[in-house]
Amino acid sequence: MNGKGLILTLLMLPTFLLTSSICRAQNKINELKDSGFNQLHQNRFKAAIESYSLCLKLKKESDVYYSRSLAYMGLSKVDSALADLQSALKIDSNHYKSILAKANILKNQNHFKEASILFDKALKLKPGETEPWLAKAQLQLALKDSINALKSLDAYIKNNTSNPEAYHLRGIILIGQKQQADAAFNFNRALFLNPKYLPSLLQRAELYYQRDYLAITFADLETAFTIDSNLTEVHELYSKVYFKLGEYKLAKKHINLTSRYTKPSLEIELIKAEIALNDGHPDQCLSVVNQIVGQYPLLNKAYLLRAKANFAKGKAEICFKDCEKIILSGDSTLPEAFKYRALSRTKEKDHSEWKKNLSDIYIYLKFKPLDPQAWYLKAHYNYLLNENDYCEDYQKAKQLGLQTLDNELEIVCK
Numbered sequence: 186m187n188g189k190g191l192i193l194t195l196l197m198l199p200t201f202l203l204t205s206s207i208c209r210a211q212n213k214i215n216e217l218k219d220s221g222f223n224q225l226h227q228n229r230f231k232a233a234i235e236s237y238s239l240c241l242k243l244k245k246e247s248d249v250y251y252s253r254s255l256a257y258m259g260l261s262k263v264d265s266a267l268a269d270l271q272s273a274l275k276i277d278s279n280h281y282k283s284i285l286a287k288a289n290i291l292k293n294q295n296h297f298k299e300a301s302i303l304f305d306k307a308l309k310l311k312p313g314e315t316e317p318w319l320a321k322a323q324l325q326l327a328l329k330d331s332i333n334a335l336k337s338l339d340a341y342i343k344n345n346t347s348n349p350e351a352y353h354l355r356g357i358i359l360i361g362q363k364q365q366a367d368a369a370f371n372f373n374r375a376l377f378l379n380p381k382y383l384p385s386l387l388q389r390a391e392l393y394y395q396r397d398y399l400a401i402t403f404a405d406l407e408t409a410f411t412i413d414s415n416l417t418e419v420h421e422l423y424s425k426v427y428f429k430l431g432e433y434k435l436a437k438k439h440i441n442l443t444s445r446y447t448k449p450s451l452e453i454e455l456i457k458a459e460i461a462l463n464d465g466h467p468d469q470c471l472s473v474v475n476q477i478v479g480q481y482p483l484l485n486k487a488y489l490l491r492a493k494a495n496f497a498k499g500k501a502e503i504c505f506k507d508c509e510k511i512i513l514s515g516d517s518t519l520p521e522a523f524k525y526r527a528l529s530r531t532k533e534k535d536h537s538e539w540k541k542n543l544s545d546i547y548i549y550l551k552f553k554p555l556d557p558q559a560w561y562l563k564a565h566y567n568y569l570l571n572e573n574d575y576c577e578d579y580q581k582a583k584q585l586g587l588q589t590l591d592n593e594l595e596i597v598c599k
Contacts, residue, residue, distance in 0.1 A: 234260075250270070318337045352374040399429070451484075485518075489508075524546065524556075558582070
């Protein structure tokens, strides 16, 4: 080698050494990234964090901070994950995956305003992506903004028709808007995509229960039970269905299973009280109902059960007061209050009292025209007031299955 070539080689040597060093460092970075990726996807989160941390010592990259945040989330270290996402966004304020991940964390922490801003930013960066629309819909639902949540879901479904969650959320919104048929369609669509999608199974079962389609309710419950036999919602709905069918032993069995896993809902507590009353245990009913009234002093259903329990104990005056309270509140959903107010009025032979009782029974029969006891009471008060048609009312009561016959009316209506 001549002198000129030697000089040239010596001049290029630092560049060569630097390039070689950079290549080795980049190879090490790539090796650590691959290692972190593999460990992350094997749920070896601590090992993944170690690999990504070594990688970040060599070079700060948004992608690596984002990946390490996923490992922290796998360990439920939300604060550390959020710190990594913020570091990623300091390097690249438009790092899409970090924006979306941070928005989801903030949404779950109920920081809805900040999360909404980030979701909007993600949608501007990648308008063709669907994931932000679903997350934004979930956020809007949390804010009870059902109209915009429905729009976000429609935007999501426009580009992604394969996610049952989107249809399920649409169904939830439509139930709130009292569009039960459309809600059922969306739950059906979700279950077409995934026949074992539990949220839609339970919502559809509840929907059909409300509409008295108990056969379909049972079918969905049976499927849900095979997926998770310990789920409280499954046992609660079983309890309600069996109660509606008058199968009180089976209803109680599922109520007990519900109580084993979690505190029963208010509806289940009311059912428990009513079963106790129907089983001839008014004191047990009162024990449950008085606790409910203490927590929910405006719940008329509880007052009605308390009225019926006190009537069964012979405490007509207390029954009358509770029925009066319900009726004066203007609640038209509990017509039994009129019947029990009539039954618990003072029994003095006073024409004005009989007329009040008759008026209550008339109102009650508009809602419950197949109650034999009510038809008997109508016949009885009409007879006392010497009104017409009491024999027809008495015969109707007998046709509907009146349990105890009235000897006096039996004679006069022969």
